[in-house]
Amino acid sequence: MSVVQPEQDFRIEELLASVIVGLIGDARHVAVGATSPIPATAALLARELGRGRPRVTILGSRAHDFFSEGGRELFDCAGQGRVDVFFLSGGQIDGGANINLVSTGDYHHPQVRFPGSFGSAYLYYVVPRVILFRLEHSRRTLVPKVDFVSAPGTSPPNVYRPGGPIALVTPLCLFGFDRVSARFRLRSVHPGHTVDEVTDSTGFAFDRPDVVPTTPAPSAENLRLMREVVAPQLADVYPKFAAKVFGIEQRRAG
């Protein structure tokens, strides 16, 4: 995962963060949830590029969290439409963008048990742009049908749903998601990987253009900002990630 690839002077984490910055686009408020260090990197990079816009909230952070009413305030804020972008993952993600954060196999006799659904069964509905990310791109994780729907990718028209998925980012590629057809569409394949590799590693069917572009490498400016400006800010909430990817020494109060 974090191996520097030959002929490239960036890490996969930096590439993925750079892809996610492109997906964030213009936003007022980007929130980042539990165990999401790459989205956190991207959100902070977007803020640097936008000279302070969007506002970034990182759960579990002291510096990047303006809430004074804790998690309750975050979810109420999102429910009012005051969070524009959020990130979700899943132990399993299927071709309809349904996500499973609970278990595989029978719910009452699980084969694998994941931590739980966190805020997904709410934020997936109310945050306009949810970016899915999964750091294992395999037929085990990207499946035809999830065993448990923590949160569905799409909902019937009578269900209140201003939000939902716009894309799925993996170490191999970027998929866009079409809410009308409820299908993913391959948008680009990362440098060093191929469409065949994506097809072989993906358990669900997806759409693709005739010619699939290669994901652009992170710009020199994005790399510089990530390494020099963003990385030290990450250590507050993701010390292990900041140390592993950016070589930031752990220096925590205590």
Next chain:
Amino acid sequence: MPLIAKNLDEALAPVVDGSALLVPHGTCGVAMEATRALVRRGTRRLRLIALPTSSLQADLLIGAGCVDAIETSAVSLGEIGPAPRFTQAMLAGALRMKDATCPALYAEVQAAEKGVPFMPLRGLVGSDLVRHRTDWRVIDNPFGDNDPIVLLPAIDADVALFHAPMADRAGNVWIGRQRELIMMAHAARTSVVTVERICDDDLLSDPTLAPGTLAGFYVETIAVAPRGAWPLMLPGYYAADEAHLSEYAGLAATADGFARYLDRYVHERRAA
């Protein structure tokens, strides 16, 4: 007025076998010293409600056999990895889990704060969580038209248990910015609080401290437990002990290793 107890065990008297115990997530002020005391005491059949998630606290209580059922949105050690005893117990079918989503738990706590039987919440419709949560209901919004919405029952918690920086001699507790702890105390029938220290001032008389203060009215007992959230963080005071949490994750990967952890850090009082 709350009892300022002589020791932890005295303070923990309101928590009995079978109690429904409401606890906060790992970055908010978790009463870990008190949790170790519950394990030492051999507490059984707890119904744990973790708002909205838990980390080491739930894993430790589950591994030590203190918990029958848990309602929460996730149990995980965060960046360190899965919560090993929770995961093992779930795979073994040894734990009743009421899977939730974070805002649903906050809504259930808010309902209890208000003394109303339920709270509506957006989202959720079509999630398998609703299918398995037979205590949740989907109704048609009575103010709308063909608009399904989920109703969540008020949380039913006997005791809220958490750790905070300080309390005054009248039992008012300063929790600072961690105001969801105040929600928890309002929602539960009573609260047990551990604090870093007791201060001589009246916390409610200082306008800068009062908004971050839980009135002692809601608190039954208080005990002083210096570094009482260790190895988890107390925001603004100390960080999580990442090295210790990694050691825990390694040991708790097996039942034998977990037993060694208990011997070393729970049954023997830590020297740190």
